[in-house]
Amino acid sequence: MYKIDKQKIIIENKNDFIAKHILECGQIFRYELQNNDYVVYSLDKKAKIIENENCYIIETKDINYFIDFFDLATDYGKIKRDLFKFNNEFLNKAINFGYGIRILKQSPFEMIVSFIISANNNIPRIKASIKKICEAYGEKMDDYYAFPTLDALSCADENFFKSVGLGYRASYMVETLQMLKTVDFDKWRELSTENLRKELVKLKGVGRKVADCIMLFGFNRAEVFPIDTWTKKVYEDNFFAGDKNNNQIATYFVDYFRDLSGYAQQYLYYWKQKL
DNA sequence: CCCCAGGTAGGCT
DNA sequence: AGCCTACATGGG
Numbered sequence: 614m615y616k617i618d619k620q621k622i623i624i625e626n627k628n629d630f631i632a633k634h635i636l637e638c639g640q641i642f643r644y645e646l647q648n649n650d651y652v653v654y655s656l657d658k659k660a661k662i663i664e665n666e667n668c669y670i671i672e673t674k675d676i677n678y679f680i681d682f683f684d685l686a687t688d689y690g691k692i693k694r695d696l697f698k699f700n701n702e703f704l705n706k707a708i709n710f711g712y713g714i715r716i717l718k719q720s721p722f723e724m725i726v727s728f729i730i731s732a733n734n735n736i737p738r739i740k741a742s743i744k745k746i747c748e749a750y751g752e753k754m755d756d757y758y759a760f761p762t763l764d765a766l767s768c769a770d771e772n773f774f775k776s777v778g779l780g781y782r783a784s785y786m787v788e789t790l791q792m793l794k795t796v797d798f799d800k801w802r803e804l805s806t807e808n809l810r811k812e813l814v815k816l817k818g819v820g821r822k823v824a825d826c827i828m829l830f831g832f833n834r835a836e837v838f839p840i841d842t843w844t845k846k847v848y849e850d851n852f853f854a855g856d857k858n859n860n861q862i863a864t865y866f867v868d869y870f871r872d873l874s875g876y877a878q879q880y881l882y883y884w885k886q887k888l
Numbered sequence: 889c890c891c892c893a894g895g896t897a898g899g900c901t
Numbered sequence: 902a903g904c905c906t907a908c909a910t911g912g913g
Contacts, residue, residue: 639894728894735893738911780909785896820896841894858903859895882894 615685622676622685624669629689631713632662632669638714638883640830642727642740643747643760655682656720657752657759684718692876699870703851704877707884714879717830721798723760724831729786729818730779731826738778745777763793785818792816806834821860835875838866843886844878850885 616623624630632651636644643654651662660673660682673679680686693708726746731739750761750769767790774783792815801809806828813824825839838844840859848862849855857865870877 729896731893732895733893733908734895734910735912738893775909778910781907782896782909818896822895826894839894842892843894860903886894 614688615680617676617680620672620674620676622671622673622680622683624671624685626668627713629693629713630669630683630715632664634711634713634883635683635715635717637887638711638879639736639886640717640826640879641719642731642736642743654757654760655679655717656723657754659754659757682718684715687715689715692873696870696873696877696880699877703847703884704881707880710888711880711883714883716835716875716879718833719830720760721801721827721831722763722793724827725789725793725813725816725819726760726766726786728823728826728830729782729789729816732782732818732820732823734782742778746774749773749777763790766790767794782818788817789819802832806836809834810837821863825863829875829878836867836872838863838870838874838878839882840866841882843882847881847885 614625614629616625636651636653641653641655645652647661649664653660653662655678658673658675658678660671660675660679663670663672671679671683693712696704696708727739727743730742746766746769747758747760750765751758753759769787769790771783771787774786779786801812804812809828809832810821810824813819813827814821819827822839822841825837828834828837829839840848840863845859845862848857848865852865866878867874
């Protein structure tokens, strides 16, 4: 699937890796299109994704970090074959539409901050707020700003977060950053999905949906199915018309897709949101 | 003026 | 436990 050549990762075919699908499916907010190349940022690191006719080349100083970040050891061909076995008309359409999606393995801290901002918000505004937070509290790198550390960002006050567009979420952010100072993320990684969700929803600004996004994108948990306005619309348009609340819809999908729930959710989200 | 955006907190049954 | 509504902000 991939090989390494000095400072580069080479993705040998484009069957299971499409930069646009990966970056524009709502799991990451720090990336940009520079000419024809996507540039992606994670914590204090940066990678450029160059598309060729039959392959991708990823340029970065942090090869091993981005091999893990893009989850290159996982066979998405198999995941898609397993999802096609559900023989669901709409999931099949969604997979064919976003066939190059991969779920990124991102920083739990960056996911917590980012998805608190995401609640009842729109993607351009979420991106803009996060960028301003990095510029104000992140370390200056060559030609970009790192995502702030917890120590750095917990110095920011409510007025700062309001000034970068968080609105009423500003006070949640201040309180959650203080709470995170007592958290050991390595211990959280050992928790069951159910117990990890219980811990996450104790954070201010984190409910079921945000917790599930944090677990899917930050803790590598695929047995969750975040329900937002788009995946709720998938349920109501393509499964059963409006007879359940968001928690019940999430339970329905997880019972149905089990340990493939997170993958199914991401194909369906991208399909419904982009079409 | 309205409605919407990767929903949640707090208050009410 | 489950339902209801206010909530900053900017864009269509």
